Amino acid sequence: MRPSHSPALIEARVGNRLTILLFVFCLWAGIILLRMAQFMIFERDRTVEAMEREAVFRGFVPAARGRILDRDGRVLAWSERVFSVHWQVPRDAGQAARERALLGAEPWLTAGLPEPLPADWLGVRVLLAQGLEVERAVQLEPLADALRGLEVSAVFRRHLAGDAGVQALLGRVGRAADGGEVGLSGLEQEHDEVLRGRPGVFEVMLDKEGRWLPETWQKVSELRPGYDVQLPLRVRLAEGGPP
């Protein structure tokens, strides 16, 4: 009878175990390879689409409408972007108080807020300011980064110069589906094709909290402002016209 610890037997056992180990490794490598093939070849389009939907924000920026000028180059109608600031008040009173303290960095934002915040304000979206000019809006950049509930958004405001007669001739604009302005009546409607710009489209990747990753921002299509229209009319304007 051979002893169970004879070198030949041990070698055979190790050999067997090594073969089993090799088989397990091969099986493991095969499974990984199949899964990789599944993701990278067979379900590639679906996987990439799902990943992009979650990780990439595709957006567009409405273009500003062109101006209307009289024959001497005086501006009769022009558009300006103005900004609104909303605060999504947290549902938790403590969190709301902390955020309010942060908002205090810009006292003009919190000037209209009651102190302390009433309970029925919790969880509500509050308008803090509107009609802000761009210089004021960009001051809120650090605050908007720190406070997820602070929303700064932009809308167009169309200005018309001249008296009521001129303004009636120029017509009115409304908000278009693409976020820009569309001519509804008068010369604004007549020259709408020329005055309207083309929105710019972009893509940017998001981090796990949904924030933009600046270095991944890329333009998809060019942002083109609307063209100006010069009328064959001469209009006398009062003081305090357009910039």
Add this chain to the structure above:
Amino acid sequence: MSIRPDIEAWKQRFGVCLLAALAALMLTGARDITQELRQRSARLEQVRTQLSEWSRHLAGRPVPTPGPDLASRHALFLVRTCALPTRQP
């Protein structure tokens, strides 16, 4: 004739395969990272230029900012505030 596996030979083969796979992975990764690093500054400059073009249009007039970094952050902020999401299919 022995049917026992030659353990040393198998070890060597397995080791060589493992090393080859690891080397391939590391080389691929290193190449991608090198390319990314080489293109990074050009890419950042391109993003900065495009964003500043857009922000000039969005502001409608030059907004004075001290320094290119702050100008770049303001440009991104302006684009973010004016942006609307495209409709998902």
